[in-house]
Amino acid sequence: SQSVPAPVILPSELRGNALTDGERSYQVQEIDGSKLAVVDRIPSKGYAAFKVVEQSDEDEEILCVDQSHAETPFFHVAWNEKGQFTSIYDKKANRELLPAGERGNVIMSYEDRPHNYDAWDVNNYYTEKSWDIDQVSAMEVVENGPVRACVKVERKYLDSTITQFIYLYHDIPRIDIKNVIDWKEHQIFVKDYFPIDVHTNEATFDIQYGNVKRDTHDNTSWDFAKFEVCHHKWMDVSEDGYGVSMLNDCKYGVGVRNGVIGMSMLKSAIHPNPEADKELHEFTYSIYPHQGGWREAGTVKQAYQINNPLTYSWKENEGGTLAPEYSLVSSDKDNAVIEVVKKAEDSDAVIVRLYECYNRRTPVTLIFGKELTSVVECNMMEEGADPVEFTGNQATFEMKPYEIKTLKVTF
Secondary structure (H helix, E strand, O other): OEOOOEEEEEEOOOOOOEEEOOOOEEEEEEEOOEEEEEEOOEOOOEEEOOEEEOOOOOOOOOOEEOOOEEEOOOEEEEEOOOOOEEEEEEOOOOEEOOOOOOOEOEEEEEEOOOOOOOOOOOOHHHHHOEEEOOOEEEEEEEEEOOOEEEEEEEEEEOOEEEEEEEEEEOOOOOEEEEEEEEOOOOOEEEEEEEEOOOOOOEEEEEEOOEEEEEEOOOOOHHHHOOOOEEOOOEEEEEEOOEEEEEEEOOOOEEEEEOOEEEEEEEEOOOOOOOOOOOOEEEEEEEEEEEEOOHHHHOHHHHHHHHHOOOOOOOOOOOOOOOOOEEEOEEEOOOOEEEEEEEEOOOOOOEEEEEEEOOOOOEEEEEEEOOOOOEEEEEOOOOOOOEEOEEEOOEEEEEEOOOOEEEEEEEO
């Protein structure tokens, strides 16, 4: 089940300033054209019902934010007139994320003229010709309430506009940066840099159905060749007891060198398409500091939350027969991640595909929303039928480190 708080955008027509599930209340904040709440305990592959209510706002705690700093229960954040972070202080761990004198959210552009494949390659000499993108045309606080605060930073670069919305939450220990880029340039590579005061010579990168560690130094020729690598939903740098994960929802290039994380924002090739990427780009990445390693901190859950935001269904009338809470299928282990739930290709059975993401041998129980009549393991082509032990609505089995399992289930 999803036990971490998650934001959900609600319609502006909702009348009330709070949601309740009968046990606790969640504040609702008006934002531009809609409303926002942060809720938790949403069941895996399911839903939870909330009622809209009106509550006294006497104890409402408004987040403290202005054009130079912000204060939340988790962070004290400061930035300069260029929209660059000068401090990100983790109040729970009592430590500063940025090295002394360094700045985060430093956007750089580079001439991007690869030897061979303009749209696919990044050559190691791209750093030889660079320009800062630090001309801020506007900076303002656009949201401030009990749920979330937001600072909008607009930068002009040649004929393009780069707008960032920096979100900080009362109940979520992340700093989300939504980028909206109206891009008009060609053969330019753009990166956003975050120096992190964490002692490590390796980083962990999410890949499909697992993760991989890579060195962050240039000691050998093959280490040097990893100046730009791929990651999917997240990457992490950690020392013993503390680390920082960078989450993202669609930008999969990153470089980590000398304690600096460089998130690749966009590149604009002219071959084979001379107008490639000259359009509006929208994407989000997020800074997630944590105590302990990425496993204990729930980085995988946070990354899935960024990539699969909560949605709502609005019911206006009383009555109905659905349960107030329902989960189609859930895993009892955080490292057994349910990635796919779909109808079988050749029958009415349900396919459930999951993977192990901690490099840990794990006994797993899947809990379904209905009584089971059969559970078998098949391959990814949905072939084979090795029996899996089940009782009632629960199936039990063991997963090997980084194993991918596909189950065919009938109810």
